[in-house]
Amino acid sequence: MRALCWTGVNELSVENVPDPGLLNRQDAVVKVTASSTCGSDLHLLDGYVPTMMAGDVLGHEFVGEVVETGPDVRERRVGERVTVCSIIGCGRCHYCKEGLWSLCDNSNPNPGFLETSNGHAGAAIFGYSHALGGFAGSHAEYVRVPYADVNAFPVPENVPDASAVFASDAVPTGWMGADLGEVGPGDVVAVWGCGGVGQMATLASLRMGADRVIAIDRFPERLAMAAEMGADVLDYGDVDVLEALKELTGGRGPDVCIEAVGMESHGTGAQYAYDRVKHALRLQTDRGLSLRQAIHACRKGGVVSVLGVYLGVVDKFPMGAVMNKGLTLRGAQQHGHRYIPMILDRMSKGEIDASPLLTHPMRLEDGSRGYELFKKKQDGCVRAVFRP
Amino acid sequence: MLVAGAAAVAGIALVRAARSAPPNPDGWFAVTVETEPSRLTGPDRPDELARLSERHEVRIKPAPGGRGSEIAVREADGETRDRVRKLKQLLETGEVLLVDQQPEGHRTPLGRVGVPAFRHLTRKGVR
Numbered sequence A: 001m002r003a004l005c006w007t008g009v010n011e012l013s014v015e016n017v018p019d020p021g022l023l024n025r026q027d028a029v030v031k032v033t034a035s036s037t038c039g040s041d042l043h044l045l046d047g048y049v050p051t052m053m054a055g056d057v058l059g060h061e062f063v064g065e066v067v068e069t070g071p072d073v074r075e076r077r078v079g080e081r082v083t084v085c086s087i088i089g090c091g092r093c094h095y096c097k098e099g100l101w102s103l104c105d106n107s108n109p110n111p112g113f114l115e116t117s118n119g120h121a122g123a124a125i126f127g128y129s130h131a132l133g134g135f136a137g138s139h140a141e142y143v144r145v146p147y148a149d150v151n152a153f154p155v156p157e158n159v160p161d162a163s164a165v166f167a168s169d170a171v172p173t174g175w176m177g178a179d180l181g182e183v184g185p186g187d188v189v190a191v192w193g194c195g196g197v198g199q200m201a202t203l204a205s206l207r208m209g210a211d212r213v214i215a216i217d218r219f220p221e222r223l224a225m226a227a228e229m230g231a232d233v234l235d236y237g238d239v240d241v242l243e244a245l246k247e248l249t250g251g252r253g254p255d256v257c258i259e260a261v262g263m264e265s266h267g268t269g270a271q272y273a274y275d276r277v278k279h280a281l282r283l284q285t286d287r288g289l290s291l292r293q294a295i296h297a298c299r300k301g302g303v304v305s306v307l308g309v310y311l312g313v314v315d316k317f318p319m320g321a322v323m324n325k326g327l328t329l330r331g332a333q334q335h336g337h338r339y340i341p342m343i344l345d346r347m348s349k350g351e352i353d354a355s356p357l358l359t360h361p362m363r364l365e366d367g368s369r370g371y372e373l374f375k376k377k378q379d380g381c382v383r384a385v386f387r388p
Numbered sequence B: 001m002l003v004a005g006a007a008a009v010a011g012i013a014l015v016r017a018a019r020s021a022p023p024n025p026d027g028w029f030a031v032t033v034e035t036e037p038s039r040l041t042g043p044d045r046p047d048e049l050a051r052l053s054e055r056h057e058v059r060i061k062p063a064p065g066g067r068g069s070e071i072a073v074r075e076a077d078g079e080t081r082d083r084v085r086k087l088k089q090l091l092e093t094g095e096v097l098l099v100d101q102q103p104e105g106h107r108t109p110l111g112r113v114g115v116p117a118f119r120h121l122t123r124k125g126v127r
Helices: A039-045 A112-118 A161-168 A170-180 A196-207 A220-229 A241-248 A269-280 A289-297 A319-324 A340-348 A364-375 B002-019 B047-055 B078-093 B109-124
Strands: A002-008 A011-016 A028-036 A061-069 A081-084 A142-145 A152-154 A188-192 A212-217 A232-235 A256-259 A303-306 A328-331 A358-363 A383-387 B028-033 B058-062 B069-074
Touching: A002 A364, A011 A364, A028 A081, A028 A161, A039 A364, A061 A142, A061 A161, A081 A161, A112 B109, A152 A340, A161 A170, A161 A340, A161 A358, A161 A383, A170 A196, A170 A256, A170 A303, A170 A340, A188 A196, A188 A289, A196 A212, A196 A220, A196 A256, A212 A220, A212 A241, A220 A232, A232 A241, A241 A289, A256 A289, A269 A289, A289 A303, A289 A319, A358 A364, A364 A383, B028 B078, B047 B058, B047 B078, B069 B078, B078 B109
Parallel strands: A188 A212, A188 A256, A212 A232, A256 A303, A303 A328, A358 A383
Antiparallel strands: A002 A011, A028 A061, A028 A142, A028 A383, A061 A081, A081 A152, B028 B069, B058 B069
16 A cells, blocks of 8 residues: 655655554554644654654544454444544553543553653554554555544544544544633633644634633734634734733733643744754753743633643743642643544534645645645645545 | 664663662562452463463552552563563453554664664563
Protein backbone atom coordinates (compact mmCIF):
# COMPACT_ATOMS: atom_id res chain seq x y z
CA MET A 1 0.00 0.00 0.00
CA ARG A 2 0.98 3.66 -0.21
CA ALA A 3 1.84 5.54 2.98
CA LEU A 4 3.29 8.91 3.96
CA CYS A 5 6.52 8.30 5.85
CA TRP A 6 8.74 10.52 7.96
CA THR A 7 12.21 10.26 6.47
CA GLY A 8 14.11 12.91 8.43
CA VAL A 9 13.76 16.38 9.92
CA ASN A 10 11.24 18.23 7.72
CA GLU A 11 11.38 15.43 5.16
CA LEU A 12 8.47 13.25 4.11
CA SER A 13 7.94 10.84 1.28
CA VAL A 14 5.13 8.64 0.01
CA GLU A 15 6.38 5.09 -0.16
CA ASN A 16 5.20 1.57 -0.86
CA VAL A 17 4.98 -0.19 2.48
CA PRO A 18 3.61 -3.62 3.51
CA ASP A 19 -0.14 -3.80 4.18
CA PRO A 20 -1.05 -4.06 7.86
CA GLY A 21 -2.51 -7.31 9.12
CA LEU A 22 -4.26 -8.54 12.23
CA LEU A 23 -1.58 -9.02 14.87
CA ASN A 24 -3.91 -9.50 17.83
CA ARG A 25 -7.31 -11.10 18.16
CA GLN A 26 -8.96 -7.79 19.13
CA ASP A 27 -7.54 -5.92 16.10
CA ALA A 28 -9.36 -4.55 13.10
CA VAL A 29 -7.95 -3.26 9.84
CA VAL A 30 -9.50 -0.01 8.64
CA LYS A 31 -9.39 1.29 5.07
CA VAL A 32 -8.63 4.98 5.53
CA THR A 33 -10.92 7.41 3.70
CA ALA A 34 -9.64 10.64 5.30
CA SER A 35 -6.62 11.34 7.49
CA SER A 36 -5.81 14.79 8.82
CA THR A 37 -2.63 16.67 9.51
CA CYS A 38 -2.44 17.77 13.16
CA GLY A 39 -0.38 20.48 14.82
CA SER A 40 1.21 17.88 17.07
CA ASP A 41 2.66 16.17 13.96
CA LEU A 42 4.78 19.25 13.42
CA HIS A 43 6.79 18.47 16.56
CA LEU A 44 7.60 15.09 14.99
CA LEU A 45 8.27 16.61 11.61
CA ASP A 46 10.56 19.26 13.09
CA GLY A 47 12.60 16.66 14.92
CA TYR A 48 11.72 17.76 18.46
CA VAL A 49 10.23 14.41 19.43
CA PRO A 50 13.00 11.87 19.78
CA THR A 51 12.46 8.22 18.88
CA MET A 52 11.18 8.96 15.37
CA MET A 53 12.89 6.80 12.78
CA ALA A 54 13.13 7.21 9.02
CA GLY A 55 10.40 5.03 7.55
CA ASP A 56 7.81 5.63 10.28
CA VAL A 57 4.28 6.14 8.91
CA LEU A 58 2.73 9.40 10.16
CA GLY A 59 -0.90 10.32 10.93
CA HIS A 60 -3.28 9.77 13.84
CA GLU A 61 -6.57 11.56 13.09
CA PHE A 62 -8.69 9.54 10.71
CA VAL A 63 -11.92 8.02 9.53
CA GLY A 64 -12.42 4.95 7.39
CA GLU A 65 -14.17 1.65 6.81
CA VAL A 66 -13.59 -1.60 8.70
CA VAL A 67 -12.33 -4.21 6.22
CA GLU A 68 -11.13 -6.98 8.54
CA THR A 69 -11.74 -7.93 12.16
CA GLY A 70 -9.96 -10.28 14.54
CA PRO A 71 -11.84 -13.21 16.10
CA ASP A 72 -12.29 -11.42 19.43
CA VAL A 73 -13.78 -8.23 17.97
CA ARG A 74 -17.41 -8.27 19.13
CA GLU A 75 -18.87 -4.84 18.35
CA ARG A 76 -17.30 -3.64 15.10
CA ARG A 77 -18.30 -5.16 11.78
CA VAL A 78 -16.71 -5.32 8.34
CA GLY A 79 -18.19 -2.56 6.21
CA GLU A 80 -18.82 -0.23 9.15
CA ARG A 81 -17.72 3.40 8.76
CA VAL A 82 -15.72 4.40 11.82
CA THR A 83 -13.88 7.29 13.38
CA VAL A 84 -10.87 5.95 15.26
CA CYS A 85 -9.61 7.78 18.32
CA SER A 86 -6.01 8.95 17.87
CA ILE A 87 -5.28 7.68 21.39
CA ILE A 88 -5.17 3.91 21.78
CA GLY A 89 -6.90 2.63 24.90
CA CYS A 90 -7.31 -0.95 26.12
CA GLY A 91 -10.66 -0.28 27.79
CA ARG A 92 -9.92 -2.59 30.73
CA CYS A 93 -7.18 -1.04 32.86
CA HIS A 94 -8.01 1.17 35.82
CA TYR A 95 -7.36 4.38 33.87
CA CYS A 96 -9.53 3.47 30.88
CA LYS A 97 -12.32 2.43 33.24
CA GLU A 98 -12.06 5.81 34.95
CA GLY A 99 -12.36 7.59 31.59
CA LEU A 100 -8.70 8.63 31.63
CA TRP A 101 -8.06 6.93 28.31
CA SER A 102 -4.82 8.70 27.40
CA LEU A 103 -3.30 7.27 30.56
CA CYS A 104 -3.98 3.67 29.48
CA ASP A 105 -1.63 1.21 31.18
CA ASN A 106 -1.60 -1.39 28.41
CA SER A 107 -1.55 0.14 24.94
CA ASN A 108 2.08 1.29 24.82
CA PRO A 109 4.37 -1.72 24.42
CA ASN A 110 7.45 0.55 24.66
CA PRO A 111 6.93 2.22 28.06
CA GLY A 112 10.55 2.59 29.16
CA PHE A 113 11.32 5.95 27.57
CA LEU A 114 8.37 7.73 29.16
CA GLU A 115 8.80 5.91 32.45
CA THR A 116 12.32 7.28 32.58
CA SER A 117 11.50 10.81 31.43
CA ASN A 118 8.08 11.28 33.10
CA GLY A 119 7.90 8.67 35.83
CA HIS A 120 5.13 6.73 34.10
CA ALA A 121 4.08 5.99 30.52
CA GLY A 122 0.69 6.87 29.09
CA ALA A 123 -1.28 5.45 26.19
CA ALA A 124 0.05 4.82 22.71
CA ILE A 125 -0.88 7.10 19.82
CA PHE A 126 -1.07 6.11 16.15
CA GLY A 127 1.91 7.29 14.11
CA TYR A 128 3.52 9.16 16.95
CA SER A 129 7.05 7.87 17.51
CA HIS A 130 8.39 4.69 19.04
CA ALA A 131 8.23 6.10 22.57
CA LEU A 132 4.46 6.43 22.09
CA GLY A 133 4.05 2.81 21.06
CA GLY A 134 5.57 2.61 17.59
CA PHE A 135 2.20 2.04 15.90
CA ALA A 136 2.05 2.81 12.17
CA GLY A 137 0.02 5.92 11.41
CA SER A 138 -3.05 6.64 9.35
CA HIS A 139 -1.58 8.55 6.40
CA ALA A 140 -1.87 5.29 4.51
CA GLU A 141 -4.42 3.25 2.63
CA TYR A 142 -4.96 0.90 5.57
CA VAL A 143 -4.26 0.99 9.28
CA ARG A 144 -4.35 -1.66 11.96
CA VAL A 145 -6.47 -0.68 14.96
CA PRO A 146 -5.76 -2.52 18.24
CA TYR A 147 -8.61 -3.14 20.72
CA ALA A 148 -10.97 -2.21 17.88
CA ASP A 149 -14.16 -2.47 19.91
CA VAL A 150 -13.13 0.41 22.17
CA ASN A 151 -11.07 2.54 19.78
CA ALA A 152 -13.27 2.61 16.65
CA PHE A 153 -16.62 4.42 16.77
CA PRO A 154 -19.42 3.99 14.20
CA VAL A 155 -20.14 7.18 12.28
CA PRO A 156 -23.78 8.15 11.68
CA GLU A 157 -24.65 7.98 8.00
CA ASN A 158 -25.43 11.68 7.67
CA VAL A 159 -22.06 12.85 9.04
CA PRO A 160 -19.60 13.41 6.18
CA ASP A 161 -15.95 12.40 6.39
CA ALA A 162 -15.03 16.10 6.33
CA SER A 163 -16.50 16.47 9.82
CA ALA A 164 -16.17 12.90 11.16
CA VAL A 165 -12.40 12.89 10.64
CA PHE A 166 -12.03 15.59 13.30
CA ALA A 167 -14.09 13.56 15.79
CA SER A 168 -10.93 11.47 16.03
CA ASP A 169 -8.85 14.17 17.70
CA ALA A 170 -9.41 17.92 17.17
CA VAL A 171 -12.99 18.01 18.44
CA PRO A 172 -12.61 15.75 21.49
CA THR A 173 -9.31 17.43 22.41
CA GLY A 174 -10.94 20.86 22.26
CA TRP A 175 -13.95 19.57 24.14
CA MET A 176 -11.74 18.12 26.84
CA GLY A 177 -9.99 21.48 27.25
CA ALA A 178 -13.26 23.15 28.12
CA ASP A 179 -14.37 20.16 30.21
CA LEU A 180 -11.16 20.17 32.29
CA GLY A 181 -11.76 23.88 32.85
CA GLU A 182 -15.32 23.08 33.96
CA VAL A 183 -16.54 25.87 31.71
CA GLY A 184 -20.08 26.96 32.46
CA PRO A 185 -22.51 29.87 32.22
CA GLY A 186 -20.99 33.18 33.23
CA ASP A 187 -17.43 32.15 32.49
CA VAL A 188 -15.01 34.12 30.37
CA VAL A 189 -12.69 31.73 28.52
CA ALA A 190 -9.49 32.67 26.72
CA VAL A 191 -8.10 30.27 24.12
CA TRP A 192 -4.49 30.51 22.99
CA GLY A 193 -4.12 29.20 19.43
CA CYS A 194 -6.78 29.13 16.71
CA GLY A 195 -5.69 25.94 14.96
CA GLY A 196 -8.06 23.01 14.75
CA VAL A 197 -7.94 22.20 18.47
CA GLY A 198 -8.23 25.84 19.55
CA GLN A 199 -11.23 26.33 17.25
CA MET A 200 -12.91 23.30 18.75
CA ALA A 201 -12.09 24.43 22.30
CA THR A 202 -13.78 27.72 21.41
CA LEU A 203 -16.81 25.88 20.04
CA ALA A 204 -17.00 23.61 23.11
CA SER A 205 -16.74 26.54 25.52
CA LEU A 206 -19.59 28.30 23.74
CA ARG A 207 -21.68 25.09 23.75
CA MET A 208 -21.04 24.74 27.49
CA GLY A 209 -22.53 28.17 28.04
CA ALA A 210 -19.49 30.42 28.42
CA ASP A 211 -20.49 34.06 28.60
CA ARG A 212 -17.61 35.05 26.38
CA VAL A 213 -14.72 33.34 24.58
CA ILE A 214 -11.62 35.30 23.59
CA ALA A 215 -9.52 33.59 20.91
CA ILE A 216 -5.86 34.55 20.47
CA ASP A 217 -3.75 34.02 17.35
CA ARG A 218 -1.91 35.97 14.68
CA PHE A 219 -3.43 34.66 11.42
CA PRO A 220 -6.42 36.69 10.20
CA GLU A 221 -8.25 33.76 8.61
CA ARG A 222 -8.00 31.71 11.79
CA LEU A 223 -9.18 34.64 13.91
CA ALA A 224 -12.03 35.14 11.45
CA MET A 225 -13.05 31.49 11.82
CA ALA A 226 -13.18 31.87 15.62
CA ALA A 227 -15.11 35.14 15.27
CA GLU A 228 -17.59 33.40 12.98
CA MET A 229 -18.37 30.98 15.82
CA GLY A 230 -19.01 33.86 18.17
CA ALA A 231 -15.64 34.47 19.83
CA ASP A 232 -13.99 37.82 20.43
CA VAL A 233 -10.53 37.75 18.96
CA LEU A 234 -7.09 39.15 19.78
CA ASP A 235 -4.21 39.34 17.32
CA TYR A 236 -1.13 39.03 19.49
CA GLY A 237 0.88 40.79 16.80
CA ASP A 238 -1.20 43.90 17.29
CA VAL A 239 -2.01 44.05 20.99
CA ASP A 240 -0.45 43.33 24.37
CA VAL A 241 -2.43 40.19 25.16
CA LEU A 242 -2.11 40.47 28.95
CA GLU A 243 -3.27 44.09 28.98
CA ALA A 244 -6.08 43.39 26.52
CA LEU A 245 -7.37 40.43 28.54
CA LYS A 246 -7.42 42.50 31.74
CA GLU A 247 -9.33 45.21 29.98
CA LEU A 248 -11.80 42.75 28.46
CA THR A 249 -12.48 41.08 31.81
CA GLY A 250 -12.87 44.08 34.11
CA GLY A 251 -9.36 43.54 35.48
CA ARG A 252 -10.11 39.99 36.68
CA GLY A 253 -8.53 37.91 33.93
CA PRO A 254 -10.24 34.99 32.18
CA ASP A 255 -11.86 32.37 34.41
CA VAL A 256 -10.53 29.56 32.24
CA CYS A 257 -7.41 29.79 30.08
CA ILE A 258 -7.11 27.07 27.44
CA GLU A 259 -3.66 26.68 25.96
CA ALA A 260 -3.90 25.04 22.52
CA VAL A 261 -0.45 25.87 21.20
CA GLY A 262 2.20 23.63 22.76
CA MET A 263 5.93 23.29 22.69
CA GLU A 264 6.65 25.34 19.55
CA SER A 265 4.86 28.46 20.71
CA HIS A 266 5.39 31.67 18.72
CA GLY A 267 5.24 35.18 20.10
CA THR A 268 6.85 38.56 20.04
CA GLY A 269 9.56 40.38 21.94
CA ALA A 270 12.60 39.43 23.96
CA GLN A 271 11.02 36.44 25.72
CA TYR A 272 10.20 34.82 22.38
CA ALA A 273 13.73 35.43 21.10
CA TYR A 274 15.14 33.89 24.30
CA ASP A 275 12.92 30.82 23.92
CA ARG A 276 13.80 30.36 20.25
CA VAL A 277 17.52 30.41 20.94
CA LYS A 278 17.34 27.98 23.85
CA HIS A 279 15.05 25.67 21.90
CA ALA A 280 17.22 25.72 18.78
CA LEU A 281 20.27 24.86 20.88
CA ARG A 282 18.26 22.05 22.56
CA LEU A 283 18.84 23.70 25.95
CA GLN A 284 15.12 23.32 26.61
CA THR A 285 12.72 20.82 25.10
CA ASP A 286 9.68 23.11 24.98
CA ARG A 287 9.00 26.77 24.29
CA GLY A 288 6.55 27.88 26.95
CA LEU A 289 5.59 31.36 25.81
CA SER A 290 1.84 30.88 25.49
CA LEU A 291 1.72 28.70 28.60
CA ARG A 292 3.44 31.40 30.67
CA GLN A 293 1.06 33.97 29.24
CA ALA A 294 -2.00 31.85 30.07
CA ILE A 295 -0.80 31.48 33.66
CA HIS A 296 -0.14 35.20 34.02
CA ALA A 297 -3.47 36.13 32.45
CA CYS A 298 -5.66 33.69 34.38
CA ARG A 299 -7.84 35.17 37.12
CA LYS A 300 -7.08 34.37 40.74
CA GLY A 301 -8.42 30.92 41.52
CA GLY A 302 -8.96 30.15 37.82
CA VAL A 303 -8.10 27.11 35.73
CA VAL A 304 -5.37 26.78 33.13
CA SER A 305 -6.20 23.89 30.81
CA VAL A 306 -3.25 22.70 28.75
CA LEU A 307 -4.04 21.00 25.42
CA GLY A 308 -0.88 21.93 23.54
CA VAL A 309 1.65 19.11 23.44
CA TYR A 310 4.69 19.45 25.69
CA LEU A 311 7.50 16.98 25.66
CA GLY A 312 9.79 17.63 28.59
CA VAL A 313 10.82 20.71 30.52
CA VAL A 314 9.75 24.34 30.13
CA ASP A 315 12.21 27.02 31.10
CA LYS A 316 11.14 29.98 33.27
CA PHE A 317 7.93 28.28 34.34
CA PRO A 318 5.99 30.76 36.54
CA MET A 319 5.32 28.49 39.48
CA GLY A 320 5.00 31.53 41.75
CA ALA A 321 1.94 32.68 39.82
CA VAL A 322 0.40 29.20 39.92
CA MET A 323 0.84 28.98 43.69
CA ASN A 324 0.16 32.54 44.77
CA LYS A 325 -2.88 33.01 42.53
CA GLY A 326 -4.31 29.66 43.61
CA LEU A 327 -4.55 28.38 40.05
CA THR A 328 -5.58 24.91 38.99
CA LEU A 329 -3.35 23.59 36.25
CA ARG A 330 -4.81 20.72 34.25
CA GLY A 331 -3.76 18.96 31.09
CA ALA A 332 -3.69 15.67 29.23
CA GLN A 333 -3.44 14.05 25.90
CA GLN A 334 -7.07 13.77 24.93
CA HIS A 335 -9.33 11.30 26.74
CA GLY A 336 -11.17 11.08 23.42
CA HIS A 337 -13.23 7.96 24.10
CA ARG A 338 -15.14 9.93 26.74
CA TYR A 339 -16.42 12.42 24.20
CA ILE A 340 -16.44 10.85 20.73
CA PRO A 341 -19.89 9.16 20.89
CA MET A 342 -21.44 12.43 22.14
CA ILE A 343 -19.58 14.42 19.48
CA LEU A 344 -20.68 12.12 16.64
CA ASP A 345 -24.26 12.32 17.94
CA ARG A 346 -24.09 16.12 18.00
CA MET A 347 -22.59 16.10 14.50
CA SER A 348 -25.48 13.95 13.35
CA LYS A 349 -27.96 16.43 14.86
CA GLY A 350 -26.21 19.40 13.26
CA GLU A 351 -25.02 20.81 16.58
CA ILE A 352 -21.33 20.44 15.71
CA ASP A 353 -19.87 20.94 12.25
CA ALA A 354 -16.09 20.55 12.20
CA SER A 355 -15.84 20.57 8.40
CA PRO A 356 -14.72 24.25 8.16
CA LEU A 357 -11.38 23.06 9.59
CA LEU A 358 -10.81 21.08 6.40
CA THR A 359 -9.45 23.82 4.20
CA HIS A 360 -7.25 21.62 2.00
CA PRO A 361 -8.47 18.19 0.85
CA MET A 362 -5.54 16.50 -0.86
CA ARG A 363 -4.35 13.21 -2.28
CA LEU A 364 -2.01 11.17 -0.11
CA GLU A 365 0.56 11.52 -2.88
CA ASP A 366 0.59 15.26 -2.12
CA GLY A 367 1.31 14.66 1.56
CA SER A 368 4.60 16.48 1.61
CA ARG A 369 3.04 19.56 0.02
CA GLY A 370 0.10 19.31 2.43
CA TYR A 371 2.37 19.43 5.45
CA GLU A 372 4.27 22.37 3.98
CA LEU A 373 1.03 24.35 3.52
CA PHE A 374 -0.12 23.35 7.00
CA LYS A 375 3.14 24.09 8.75
CA LYS A 376 3.66 27.46 7.10
CA LYS A 377 -0.06 28.34 7.34
CA GLN A 378 0.01 29.17 3.65
CA ASP A 379 -3.06 29.68 1.49
CA GLY A 380 -5.28 29.93 4.58
CA CYS A 381 -4.54 26.33 5.53
CA VAL A 382 -6.08 25.24 8.83
CA ARG A 383 -5.97 21.51 8.13
CA ALA A 384 -4.79 19.55 5.11
CA VAL A 385 -6.64 16.22 4.97
CA PHE A 386 -5.46 13.33 2.83
CA ARG A 387 -7.75 10.95 0.99
CA PRO A 388 -5.69 7.83 0.32
CA MET B 1 16.60 10.62 16.05
CA LEU B 2 16.24 7.24 17.61
CA VAL B 3 19.82 7.43 18.73
CA ALA B 4 19.16 10.89 20.15
CA GLY B 5 16.18 9.44 21.98
CA ALA B 6 18.19 6.60 23.40
CA ALA B 7 20.85 9.09 24.44
CA ALA B 8 18.18 11.18 26.13
CA VAL B 9 16.92 8.14 28.05
CA ALA B 10 20.45 7.29 29.06
CA GLY B 11 21.06 10.91 30.05
CA ILE B 12 17.95 11.08 32.19
CA ALA B 13 18.85 7.74 33.76
CA LEU B 14 22.30 9.08 34.58
CA VAL B 15 20.82 12.19 36.17
CA ARG B 16 18.45 10.02 38.17
CA ALA B 17 21.28 7.80 39.25
CA ALA B 18 23.34 10.80 40.30
CA ARG B 19 20.47 12.30 42.27
CA SER B 20 19.33 9.24 44.14
CA ALA B 21 20.71 6.22 45.82
CA PRO B 22 21.62 3.37 43.46
CA PRO B 23 18.80 0.89 42.82
CA ASN B 24 18.54 -1.70 45.52
CA PRO B 25 19.48 -5.04 43.93
CA ASP B 26 16.98 -6.67 46.28
CA GLY B 27 14.30 -4.16 45.20
CA TRP B 28 10.80 -4.93 44.03
CA PHE B 29 9.21 -4.26 40.65
CA ALA B 30 5.48 -3.73 41.12
CA VAL B 31 2.41 -3.30 38.95
CA THR B 32 -1.25 -2.85 39.83
CA VAL B 33 -3.66 -5.14 38.02
CA GLU B 34 -7.44 -4.84 37.71
CA THR B 35 -8.20 -8.22 39.19
CA GLU B 36 -9.04 -9.72 42.55
CA PRO B 37 -6.13 -11.09 44.62
CA SER B 38 -7.98 -14.42 44.81
CA ARG B 39 -7.41 -14.85 41.05
CA LEU B 40 -3.66 -14.55 41.60
CA THR B 41 -3.21 -16.95 44.48
CA GLY B 42 -3.87 -20.62 44.94
CA PRO B 43 -3.63 -23.48 42.47
CA ASP B 44 -5.61 -21.72 39.69
CA ARG B 45 -3.32 -18.74 39.46
CA PRO B 46 -2.04 -17.85 35.95
CA ASP B 47 0.72 -20.13 34.67
CA GLU B 48 3.04 -17.19 34.02
CA LEU B 49 2.69 -16.05 37.62
CA ALA B 50 3.54 -19.57 38.77
CA ARG B 51 6.62 -19.55 36.55
CA LEU B 52 7.70 -16.17 37.91
CA SER B 53 7.31 -17.53 41.44
CA GLU B 54 9.74 -20.35 40.71
CA ARG B 55 12.66 -17.93 40.33
CA HIS B 56 11.50 -14.85 42.20
CA GLU B 57 9.89 -13.89 45.43
CA VAL B 58 6.40 -12.69 44.44
CA ARG B 59 4.11 -10.66 46.70
CA ILE B 60 0.39 -10.24 45.99
CA LYS B 61 -1.79 -7.84 47.95
CA PRO B 62 -5.03 -5.94 47.41
CA ALA B 63 -4.64 -2.44 45.97
CA PRO B 64 -6.34 0.30 47.97
CA GLY B 65 -9.51 1.94 46.71
CA GLY B 66 -10.81 -1.08 44.86
CA ARG B 67 -8.04 -0.86 42.27
CA GLY B 68 -7.48 -4.60 42.10
CA SER B 69 -4.23 -6.24 43.14
CA GLU B 70 -0.61 -5.26 43.48
CA ILE B 71 1.87 -7.76 42.08
CA ALA B 72 5.43 -7.17 43.26
CA VAL B 73 8.38 -9.25 42.05
CA ARG B 74 11.73 -9.16 43.80
CA GLU B 75 15.05 -8.93 42.00
CA ALA B 76 13.36 -8.33 38.66
CA ASP B 77 15.80 -7.80 35.82
CA GLY B 78 14.71 -6.23 32.51
CA GLU B 79 13.47 -9.51 31.11
CA THR B 80 11.40 -10.16 34.23
CA ARG B 81 9.89 -6.66 34.26
CA ASP B 82 8.81 -7.20 30.65
CA ARG B 83 7.20 -10.51 31.63
CA VAL B 84 5.35 -8.86 34.53
CA ARG B 85 4.00 -6.11 32.25
CA LYS B 86 2.84 -8.72 29.74
CA LEU B 87 1.17 -10.68 32.53
CA LYS B 88 -0.74 -7.54 33.51
CA GLN B 89 -1.81 -7.03 29.86
CA LEU B 90 -2.94 -10.62 29.61
CA LEU B 91 -4.92 -10.48 32.85
CA GLU B 92 -6.59 -7.18 32.01
CA THR B 93 -7.15 -7.38 28.25
CA GLY B 94 -6.90 -11.09 27.47
CA GLU B 95 -3.93 -10.68 25.11
CA VAL B 96 -0.37 -9.42 24.89
CA LEU B 97 -0.30 -6.48 22.51
CA LEU B 98 2.03 -6.95 19.53
CA VAL B 99 3.60 -4.11 17.61
CA ASP B 100 6.68 -5.59 16.01
CA GLN B 101 5.29 -6.22 12.51
CA GLN B 102 4.03 -2.77 11.59
CA PRO B 103 3.96 -1.33 8.08
CA GLU B 104 7.07 0.77 7.65
CA GLY B 105 8.84 2.58 4.86
CA HIS B 106 12.45 2.34 3.87
CA ARG B 107 14.69 1.96 6.90
CA THR B 108 18.25 3.19 6.84
CA PRO B 109 20.94 0.76 8.03
CA LEU B 110 20.86 2.65 11.35
CA GLY B 111 17.10 2.17 11.55
CA ARG B 112 17.27 -1.54 10.86
CA VAL B 113 19.46 -1.90 13.92
CA GLY B 114 18.03 0.98 15.93
CA VAL B 115 14.33 0.10 15.96
CA PRO B 116 14.78 -3.39 17.51
CA ALA B 117 17.41 -1.98 19.88
CA PHE B 118 15.07 0.78 21.01
CA ARG B 119 12.23 -1.68 21.57
CA HIS B 120 14.52 -3.83 23.67
CA LEU B 121 15.69 -0.82 25.66
CA THR B 122 12.22 0.56 26.34
CA ARG B 123 10.68 -2.79 27.25
CA LYS B 124 13.43 -4.26 29.32
CA GLY B 125 14.71 -1.03 30.76
CA VAL B 126 17.88 0.92 31.18
CA ARG B 127 18.54 0.07 34.81
